[in-house]
Amino acid sequence: MATLRDIKRRIASVRSTQQITKAMKMVAAAKLRKAQERLYKARPYAYQIAQVLGHVAARVDRSAHPLLADREPNRVGYVIVTGDRGLCGSFNTNILRHAHEELDSVQAETVGLITVGRKAVQHFDKLDVQVLGRYMNFFNELEFSHAMAIASLIRDKFLDHELDHIYVIYNEFKSAVQQRIVVEQILPIVPELPEKEKHPSEYLFEPSPQAILDPLLDRYLNVRVWRILLESYAAEQGARMTAMEAATENAEEMIHNLILHYNKARQASITKEIIEIVSGAEALKS
Amino acid sequence: MPEEKTFQFEIVTPEGKVYSETVESVIAPGVDGYFGVLAGHTPFMTALKIGEIRVRTHGETVLFATTGGFVEVLPHRMTLLAETAEEASRIDVSRALAAKERAEKRLKSRSPDVDVERARLALARALNRLRVAQHAGVRIG
The missing domain is CATH 1.10.287.80 (ATP synthase, gamma subunit, helix hairpin domain)
Incomplete structure (x- = not known):
C-alpha cells in the first residue's frame, strides 16, 4: 500500500x-491569437487573387499555360502538412492517418510526398515511401518565403512532369476549438470561373491575357501555399490550446x-x- | 446631380489590406509604363512592376512604394493586389539604404556565386523605396 x-x-x-x-495552454492561446490575425489578413488577398485569376482564365484557353494543363494522373504527389511539435492532441496523428488512407486508396503508378512539419517529416522518413521534399522547424517563425520555397518545389516537379497531379492534405482552421482536415488539388490549377452576368464584356488586358497569366499563376500558387500554412498553424495552436x-x-x-x-x-x-x-x-x- | 468623380480604391497585400479609400485618381506603375485611372475607366487588368503609386484623395496626395503585383480596374472600383506596398511615411529608410549598399556591393564583386538578376532586383526595390520616401519629403541622410 x-x-x-x-x-x-x-x-x-x-x-x-x-x-x-x-502555461502551455496560455502560450498556445497567445500564439493562436497572432496566427488567427495573420490568417484573417491573408484571406482577402487570397480571395481577390482567385477572383482576378478567374477573370483572366475566362478569356484564355486552358492549354494557354502549362500550370493549367490537366494530365492523366499517373504520378501523384501529396503535400502533407503537420505541425513541428507535439502535445496538441490528435492534430498530427489525425493528419497522418488521413494521409495513409489517401495513399492506400490512390490509383497511380507512383506516389511522391512532400512532407511539411517535423512530425510529417519524421513519420514518413521511417517508412518506405518516396519523399521528394522536406520542410520542418519553421512554423515558429513562419514567413512568406517558406511558402514560396514549397510552391517553387511543387511547381518544378509539376512542370518537369515528375508529378501529374498534386494534392495538399492539411488542417483547415475553423475556430479555436475546431479543425477540419482538407484534401485539395493544388496542381494543375483549376481557376474559379466568374459568373457570366457579373463579368463585364469589355475588358482590356495589358499587354495581353497570356502575359498576365504567367506571373498571376505563380503568385496565385505562392499565396495559396501561404494561406494553407497559416491555416495549419492556426489550427495547430487551437488544437494545442484545447x-x-x-x-x-x-x-x-x-x-x-x-x-x-x-x-x-x-x-x-x-x-x-x-x-x-x-x-x-x-x-x-x- | 453632379457626375460621380470618385471611385473606391483598395490595396491588398498578403500581409493584409493596406489601403481602402474613396479616391479621385490613381497613378500606378504598369509593366508597360505608368498609367492613370479616373472614375469611369474602361475595365482593364495589368501587371505592375516596381514603382510608385500616387493616389489623389480629398485633395491630398498619398504615395506608396510597391514591388509589383496586379491591378484590376472596374468603372467604380480599382483593386491593387501588391506583393508589398508601403505608404511613404512608413518606409524604413535606413533599411532601404542598407539593402541598397548590400546589393551594390554584390553587383560590384562580380564573383560567380552572385545571382546578378536577384541583386539587381534588390537594388531596384531599395532605390524605389528611397525615391518614394524622398518624393514624400523624407530626408535621406
Missing part, C-alpha cells in the same frame, strides 16, 4: 505537471482523487494507532 509520503509526492508531481500544461486545457482539467481531477486517497490513508493510520493504544491499555489492565 502507498504510504502517506508517497501519495503526497504524487500530488506534488501532478500539480507541477498541471502548472506546465496550464488539448492542454483538457490536460489541466484531468490533472485537477487526479489531484482531487489523490487528496481523497490521502485523507483516507491518513484516517486509516490514525484509526490503527488508536486501536493499538486501546488494545495496549486493555492488555495492561488484564
Whole structure:
C-alpha cells in the first residue's frame, strides 16, 4: 500500500505537471491569437487573387499555360502538412492517418510526398515511401518565403512532369476549438470561373491575357501555399490550446482523487494507532 | 446631380489590406509604363512592376512604394493586389539604404556565386523605396 509520503509526492508531481500544461495552454492561446490575425489578413488577398485569376482564365484557353494543363494522373504527389511539435492532441496523428488512407486508396503508378512539419517529416522518413521534399522547424517563425520555397518545389516537379497531379492534405482552421482536415488539388490549377452576368464584356488586358497569366499563376500558387500554412498553424495552436486545457482539467481531477486517497490513508493510520493504544491499555489492565 | 468623380480604391497585400479609400485618381506603375485611372475607366487588368503609386484623395496626395503585383480596374472600383506596398511615411529608410549598399556591393564583386538578376532586383526595390520616401519629403541622410 502507498504510504502517506508517497501519495503526497504524487500530488506534488501532478500539480507541477498541471502548472506546465496550464502555461502551455496560455502560450498556445497567445500564439493562436497572432496566427488567427495573420490568417484573417491573408484571406482577402487570397480571395481577390482567385477572383482576378478567374477573370483572366475566362478569356484564355486552358492549354494557354502549362500550370493549367490537366494530365492523366499517373504520378501523384501529396503535400502533407503537420505541425513541428507535439502535445496538441490528435492534430498530427489525425493528419497522418488521413494521409495513409489517401495513399492506400490512390490509383497511380507512383506516389511522391512532400512532407511539411517535423512530425510529417519524421513519420514518413521511417517508412518506405518516396519523399521528394522536406520542410520542418519553421512554423515558429513562419514567413512568406517558406511558402514560396514549397510552391517553387511543387511547381518544378509539376512542370518537369515528375508529378501529374498534386494534392495538399492539411488542417483547415475553423475556430479555436475546431479543425477540419482538407484534401485539395493544388496542381494543375483549376481557376474559379466568374459568373457570366457579373463579368463585364469589355475588358482590356495589358499587354495581353497570356502575359498576365504567367506571373498571376505563380503568385496565385505562392499565396495559396501561404494561406494553407497559416491555416495549419492556426489550427495547430487551437488544437494545442484545447488539448492542454483538457490536460489541466484531468490533472485537477487526479489531484482531487489523490487528496481523497490521502485523507483516507491518513484516517486509516490514525484509526490503527488508536486501536493499538486501546488494545495496549486493555492488555495492561488484564 | 453632379457626375460621380470618385471611385473606391483598395490595396491588398498578403500581409493584409493596406489601403481602402474613396479616391479621385490613381497613378500606378504598369509593366508597360505608368498609367492613370479616373472614375469611369474602361475595365482593364495589368501587371505592375516596381514603382510608385500616387493616389489623389480629398485633395491630398498619398504615395506608396510597391514591388509589383496586379491591378484590376472596374468603372467604380480599382483593386491593387501588391506583393508589398508601403505608404511613404512608413518606409524604413535606413533599411532601404542598407539593402541598397548590400546589393551594390554584390553587383560590384562580380564573383560567380552572385545571382546578378536577384541583386539587381534588390537594388531596384531599395532605390524605389528611397525615391518614394524622398518624393514624400523624407530626408535621406
